[in-house]
Amino acid sequence: MFNLPKSQLQLFGESAYCVASSDVLENCWKAETPLSRFTSVVSWSISTTRPAAFGAAPYNPVLGETHHVSRGNLHFLLEQVSHHPPVSALHATDDAETVEMVWCHQPVPRFYGASVETEVHGKRELRLLRLRETYVMNCPKLLIRLFPLPGIDWSGPSSSSTVLYEIYGHWDRTVTIKDVNNGKTTEIYNARNVISRLKAPIIRDRKGILPTESAAVWSEVTEAILRKDWERAGEEKRAVEEKQRALQKQRESSGENWVPKHFNLSYNKEDGWHCSPLHNTVSPAPIEVPV
Template sequence: MVGCNAGGGMKVVLTKPLSSDVESEDRAPNVLHRILSLFNNVRSGSDLTVFRLPPLFNFPKSHIQCYGEAVYCGGSELLSRCSRADSSLDRFTSVLAWSISTIRPVAFGVAPYNPILGETHHVSTGSLNVLLEQVSHHPPVSALHATDEKESVEIIWSQHAIPKFHGASVETDVRGKRQLKLLSRGETYEMNSPKLLIRFLPVPGVHWVGNVRIRCQESGLEAQLCLGATSFLGLRRNSRSIKGNIYETSTMKTLAEVNGQWDRIVKVKDINNGKETVIYNAKEVLSGLKTPIVKDLEGVWPSESAAVWSELSQAILSKDWDKAREAKKDVEENQRELSREQESRGEAWVPKHFTATYTKDGDWECSPIQSLVPPAPIVVPP
């Protein structure tokens, strides 16, 4: 944990990023029983976007921070390889490896905070600058913009999570357009996110599952990937598996096969010569991740996630649950008060850093207002 404050003013609490060895910490006895008790009055199939967890089941960071960490922690070297590769297939494979690096294990029994409207997270690592903003609260929609002038790379993502309760599990459909642009190559790669599955019975666990499609219209290449979970009875034979094909969109000709486990090793096999290459090693990428630090406290915005939730994060780290409940209540009450004030003035809230549009197909389109993300007051140390 890294904390920073000045003269009794703004406090910023940053905690270590999620890595490949994340484990659930049972802060309460009989954690499974207590989690299930929270859903006693929730019907199967219900949307859980307005469901509030007590602090006992939170870990000390917001969803928007976890979302940002997937981009600025661990994958910057993989990102730089994307535009440097000479052939279109090598660039596509590099993008695929980087996309896998954004998938992180999730601990069972704990969850991050639901971001408040207008909450931001602004972090730099090397020449990559990353900015996120919560552009909608009901439904919860997060937008991300990242730019790296040195590597000529831009990332534009939106994330709209829809969790639903199904009795013995919660399944979260993670919607939103995700684009990685290699500006020097004139290529845009579009991809989606897998679903997040939380099983309570018979064996508790959290899994990323489902189909992921990565497509580059300019190169005419596409990948279809399938992520598998541990079996229903908890057998680990296919735990965190990923497999699929890279092929030409126009001819549907398969060029390479993808196989492995996204939290361990992923290989690509060239169909023409049978050569296998390791494109992703989770241990190398995600081990030793460094906690961001505050480089310029005066430059931190009041909307910064690590500042908004600092009192709650500090209380959770100290296991002071009475203080945690009060801190969480204060943030939520302030949010509701600001909403009431805007409604009384007949004003609609407008994001500061993105334009957000609800599309006809039930999704959200988020576009950054600025072409470049400025360097951040919070940085990942070298």
């Protein structure tokens, strides 16, 4: 039946901070030439594309839900900045002030009978601060096939109009890149090295966990799922959802507009949703991913 025992906001964050090696990201600012940095960013972008669990949906994040995690000296803060439509924002910075990530993420599912295609609106920015370079990329579409054989894959273009390289391979295996000028081919991504041996986040400071943290919001539901107590899990899930509906009614009755705590949120028809962090840096988190 039931849900994957974690929030979609957590899964969104995991695509950025759960890597087996930090080299994939470090290569982006350590590479010496603009072209080598470009290919490193492509490799890193592919590494954020992860397998999705089939047949088990994560929790829909509640409005204002947060997820604060550190991996080494890189710190991530996510917030559910809109509920209808669902929009998630991510901000990450490191202690050495070499890199910054700002992502805005709005999944839009479309049903086609035998399949479901989820187009992810919003931009992903990777900023190499010391080099004053910003790379802007989109996210491929998630395709869920229902018939004849169930399966999940990523589809759609994710590149600019100027062709410098041709890319071949599979996001869950290896990817090679071919220079269109000289024909040279190089492997830039190996999924086994990046997404195998992943380590789960660990709570280092329980007192530092905010009430809005995903793990806190859904703790009772998750515990019931892990015990396979499906009736209890359903009850706890409904309790979370009913609390959110009550808060929404309270805001409507008082004429209060909900405002994100960590991001400025804006929208226009041309660019869609834009999430701008309110603070320049992200602080170390009470939840850590072992390096």
